[in-house]
Amino acid sequence: MSLDLPLHQRRRPLTVAELDAIPWIHLLAPAERERAVDDLRIADASPGDYVCRMGRPVTYWFGVVDGLLKMSSDNEQGQTMTFTGVPPGGWFGEGTALKREVYRYNIQALRKSLVAGLHVDTFHWLLDHSIGFNRFVMNQLNERLGQFIAAREIDRMTNPDIRVARSLAALFNPVLYPGVGELLSITQQELAYLVGLSRQRVNEALTTLAAQGSIRVEYGGLRVLDLAALRSQVFTRQKRL
Numbered sequence: 001m002s003l004d005l006p007l008h009q010r011r012r013p014l015t016v017a018e019l020d021a022i023p024w025i026h027l028l029a030p031a032e033r034e035r036a037v038d039d040l041r042i043a044d045a046s047p048g049d050y051v052c053r054m055g056r057p058v059t060y061w062f063g064v065v066d067g068l069l070k071m072s073s074d075n076e077q078g079q080t081m082t083f084t085g086v087p088p089g090g091w092f093g094e095g096t097a098l099k100r101e102v103y104r105y106n107i108q109a110l111r112k113s114l115v116a117g118l119h120v121d122t123f124h125w126l127l128d129h130s131i132g133f134n135r136f137v138m139n140q141l142n143e144r145l146g147q148f149i150a151a152r153e154i155d156r157m158t159n160p161d162i163r164v165a166r167s168l169a170a171l172f173n174p175v176l177y178p179g180v181g182e183l184l185s186i187t188q189q190e191l192a193y194l195v196g197l198s199r200q201r202v203n204e205a206l207t208t209l210a211a212q213g214s215i216r217v218e219y220g221g222l223r224v225l226d227l228a229a230l231r232s233q234v235f236t237r238q239k240r241l
Contacts, residue, residue, distance in 0.1 A: 007049050007115075011041035014065075014116060018042055021065050022116065023089055023178045027132030039122040045069075045109040052093065052103045060117030063091035064179070067113020068186060070194055073105045084147065085110070085194040087171055087186070089179025094137050095144075097123050110190050143175045160197055164205035167195045168215065169231045172224050185221040 019025055019037060028036060042065060045051060051062055054073060069086040083105065086092055096103055097120050109115075126133040147170055168191075171177065171184055188206065192199045206222070209215045214230040216223045224230060 007043050007045055007051065010043040011117070012043070014040050014042045018065050018114070018116070021089070021179060022063060024091070024133060024136040027136055028126070028130055029132075032126060032130045032133070036118065036122060036126065039119050040116055042114055042116045045113045045115050047109055047111050049109045051107040051109065051115055053106050054104060055102050057102050058093065058096045058100060058120055060119055061091065061093055061097045061123045062107070063116045063118075064088050065114040065116050066179075067115070068110045068190060069107050069113060069115070070110050071105050071107055082194055082196060085167075085171055085186075085190075087177045087180050087184060090177045091140065094123075094140055098127075098137075110193060139175060143173060147173065147176065160201050161205045161208055163195050163197065164191070164202055165209060165214075165230060167191070168209070168222065168224075169227070172227055172230075183218070183221050183223045187220075191222075 014022075014037070019040070022040075025033060025036060045067065051069060052058075064086050066088055068088075069090075070082055071084050071086060071092065072080050072082040074080050086107070092107065093103070100120065127137065168184075171186075171194075172180055174180075188202050189199050191206075192202045195202060197205075206215065206217055209230070210217055212229075214224070214226055216225055
């Protein structure tokens with residue numbers, strides 16, 4: 001399918017392997033799963049493609065099967081503020097879908113990505129019929145609240161090492177991003193976009209974290225060796241400021 005087409009015109013049904021990568025699909029009863037599978041669609045997003053834009057009405061609840069997206073907003077002066085990255089396994093926009101509002105942020109692909117979508121009407125149908133789906137969405141909202149509180153805190157920090165460490169801890173959240181595991185496929189430039197620092201400064205912070213034994217920089221990505229130590233290191237250093 002031509003990548004010149006708009007993203008929504010590239011959508012197609014999911015393969016069995018792609019369906020298996022969706023964390024909430026296994027929580028559904030047979031009839032619920034059948035309806036969800038019939039409605040789910042997936043598309044190949046190229047770097048720079050917008051999955052959703054500020055001010056547009058919600059039509060789908062989206063999730064990343066593979067790749068990396070970023071969530072950001074633009075102010076009246078044309079400045080961009082990046083809120084977070086969305087790695088594999090991450091589903092987002094449930095708050096907007098619940099209220100059927102317009103998007104208050106942009107979601108854009110940082111690299112070639114596979115993005116799945118569940119129509120907002122089916123999203124609400126599952127909320128009305130599936131206890132398992134309700135629990136998943138409730139956990140998402142709870143984790144998301146903690147994520148954005150942490151993001152608010154990090155915006156006020158001036159220590160670049162803490163900014164990088166906190167951002168990495170968020171990207172390895174096993175509840176929000178179960179598809180990541182221990183190895184996150186990300187470049188230093190992509191991480192720099194998400195953290196709001198230069199690639200060179202991100203490289204210095206990663207070197208520090210690697211020397212402490214929290215992570216290991218590998219070809220094409222970062223491996224967390226001790227997520228608890230990474231999170232603890234962030235909070236400990238924060239208290240010293």
